[in-house]
Amino acid sequence: MSEVSNPPQDAVVEPTLALKSRSKVIAVTSGKGGVGKTFVSANLASALAKRGLRVLVLDADLGLANLDVVLNLYPKITLHDVFTGKSKLEDAIYKAPGGFSVLLAGSGMVEYSRLAPEVRDDFLRIMESLVPNYDIVLLDTGAGISDVVLFAVSMASEVLLVATPEPTALTDAYATIKVLGAQQKRQRIRIVINQVARTGDGTAITTQLQQVLDRFVNKDSEHPLKLIHMGDIPSDPAVRQAIMKRQLLAQSDPGCPAALSITQLASKVESAVIKHGA
Amino acid sequence: MSPPRFFQLISYSVASATDSSVIRLSDLRLDDARALLEHDPSSELPSPEASPAVYMQTILDGLCELSLRDPLTGLSNRRHFNHLLNREIESVARSGESVLLLIMDIDHFKKVNDTYGHHAGDLVLQAVSKCLEACVRPMDTVSRFGGEEFAAILPNCPSSFGPVVAERIREAVAALAITVSPSETIQVTISIGGAYAPEWVRSTIKLWTERADEQLYRAKSAGRNRVFIEEQRGVAVSADEKGMLFGHHLFGDPAAEGVAGDAAGSAVADSEMNRAN
Numbered sequence: 265m266s267e268v269s270n271p272p273q274d275a276v277v278e279p280t281l282a283l284k285s286r287s288k289v290i291a292v293t294s295g296k297g298g299v300g301k302t303f304v305s306a307n308l309a310s311a312l313a314k315r316g317l318r319v320l321v322l323d324a325d326l327g328l329a330n331l332d333v334v335l336n337l338y339p340k341i342t343l344h345d346v347f348t349g350k351s352k353l354e355d356a357i358y359k360a361p362g363g364f365s366v367l368l369a370g371s372g373m374v375e376y377s378r379l380a381p382e383v384r385d386d387f388l389r390i391m392e393s394l395v396p397n398y399d400i401v402l403l404d405t406g407a408g409i410s411d412v413v414l415f416a417v418s419m420a421s422e423v424l425l426v427a428t429p430e431p432t433a434l435t436d437a438y439a440t441i442k443v444l445g446a447q448q449k450r451q452r453i454r455i456v457i458n459q460v461a462r463t464g465d466g467t468a469i470t471t472q473l474q475q476v477l478d479r480f481v482n483k484d485s486e487h488p489l490k491l492i493h494m495g496d497i498p499s500d501p502a503v504r505q506a507i508m509k510r511q512l513l514a515q516s517d518p519g520c521p522a523a524l525s526i527t528q529l530a531s532k533v534e535s536a537v538i539k540h541g542a
Numbered sequence: 543m544s545p546p547r548f549f550q551l552i553s554y555s556v557a558s559a560t561d562s563s564v565i566r567l568s569d570l571r572l573d574d575a576r577a578l579l580e581h582d583p584s585s586e587l588p589s590p591e592a593s594p595a596v597y598m599q600t601i602l603d604g605l606c607e608l609s610l611r612d613p614l615t616g617l618s619n620r621r622h623f624n625h626l627l628n629r630e631i632e633s634v635a636r637s638g639e640s641v642l643l644l645i646m647d648i649d650h651f652k653k654v655n656d657t658y659g660h661h662a663g664d665l666v667l668q669a670v671s672k673c674l675e676a677c678v679r680p681m682d683t684v685s686r687f688g689g690e691e692f693a694a695i696l697p698n699c700p701s702s703f704g705p706v707v708a709e710r711i712r713e714a715v716a717a718l719a720i721t722v723s724p725s726e727t728i729q730v731t732i733s734i735g736g737a738y739a740p741e742w743v744r745s746t747i748k749l750w751t752e753r754a755d756e757q758l759y760r761a762k763s764a765g766r767n768r769v770f771i772e773e774q775r776g777v778a779v780s781a782d783e784k785g786m787l788f789g790h791h792l793f794g795d796p797a798a799e800g801v802a803g804d805a806a807g808s809a810v811a812d813s814e815m816n817r818a819n
Binding site: 431434438439442472473475476480 | 779780782783784786787788
């Protein structure tokens with residue numbers, strides 16, 4: 265007597281919001297927390313700035329991101345003050361040590377983790393006015409697939425997914441990729457593998473993820489998802505040292521392997537996103 | 543009635559700040575609340591000799607309990623259920639746990655009322671409520687949503703279990719023999735619609751109940767006494783997918799694992815390779 269029916273087409277989270285000049289916006293995300301997403305966002309921003317680009321990093325985790333800790337920057341005015349009308353947007357944008365701009369959410373933003381429609385509208389409005397001032401905007405999103413993360417990702421043309429070779433991180437990365445494909449009809453997700461033991465591991469991991477996607481997701485999909493391996497960041501004691509000193513790699517150890525890999529990543533991101541998107 | 547009483551309470555407490563720090567119970571006019579609890583057989587009444595704090599606490603607890611329960615069936619009412627649904631939505635958004643919402647409606651209930659009278663209708667509602675509660679786990683919550691409509695929230699319910707539980711409920715209700723008068727015993731059936739909370743995504747009460755309602759509507763249209771459950775949105779990573787993700791050279795190769803486990807050592811080798819590049 266029981267029957268199981270097909271799910272209806274309505275999506276709980278709207279797939280893509282109309283943000284003009286979305287092409288400059290990259291969402292940096294991860295399936296699992298603690299894989300170095302914020303570390304990658306900050307250091308990638310600094311490497312892109314070094315290439316002469318005007319870069320903004322926005323804490324899109326609404327206060328749960330550790331961007332302030334990574335950058336050792338504790339500004340008085342945050343996105344929270346802009347949302348509540350206490351401050352002007354331009355006063356909430358700070359210059360980070362790496363020569364890029366940063367807009368932090370502030371701890372008061374935690375209460376916005378329930379993404380009310382007003383918050384979405386405010387967020388979109390803020391993005392509309394910010395994006396034209398920069399060559400590239402990185403959204404440091406939260407980990408996982410909460411509605412805040414999906415909303416932040418929906419404002420970006422490109423997704424840069426950070427994972428580590430750890431099985432749990434890969435499983436969560438895979439789940440995130442599936443959701444982004446299904447809910448936002450994404451066809452391209454860029455992958456960075458952090459903390460690899462050997463160069464080349466990230467390429468193999470990305471190929472592996474792609475094969476599983478092809479078998480289980482792409483086979484009857486009208487929007488086949490393609491993963492693009494953007495680079496590996498090697499396990500490097502210099503990273504830990506930089507984080508402990510609350511510095512960017514470019515400040516603490518610009519010649520270390522991890523820093524060099526991020527420089528390469530920046531060049532790939534620039535040519536893939538900016539030149540491609542223009 | 544109530545605005546002046548509220549005013550009195552406020553003015554009293556303002557006065558008490560200067561006159562005396564003790565509030566006399568007799569001034570608080572708790573008679574209505576006490577009367578409300580007196581009429582409810584399952585409520586506990588405060589003893590008149592209790593200390594003021596205990597007396598107040600018992601009254602407040604009793605009122606809270608009353609405000610969450612459906613008086614006829616003793617099930618959670620819609621207010622309480624919405625509160626629990628919200629809590630599940632929050633938890634699923636973080637945990638990705640599989641949670642099923644069932645909405646159930648007694649078939650042709652109006653006919654029961656019209657044929658046997660409203661008292662018989664009430665007895666049917668009570669018998670079905672009892673049966674629903676007996677069909678689910680203690681961690682599940684059954685609620686009277688309104689009229690002859692019920693809802694159940696089943697946390698930690700994998701997609702393979704949902705239809706089994708719902709089918710068990712349907713069969714148990716159909717098997718009930720409800721005595722509505724010394725000479726009459728009647729039987730009813732129930733239609734059930736179900737929907738899972740979308741994993742990892744923060745849904746809303748409205749969206750979630752709408753999806754379950756849609757399935758209930760399909761169960762009714764298909765002839766009643768049926769179960770329809772929306773297929774769970776496939777976000778979870780299946781065992782097959784995990785097998786393929788980890789079954790190959792990446793992690794199956796002991797040599798590769800050995801290298802991965804020695805991250806610090808290999809980082810030195812990497813740094814040399816990178817500098818050479």
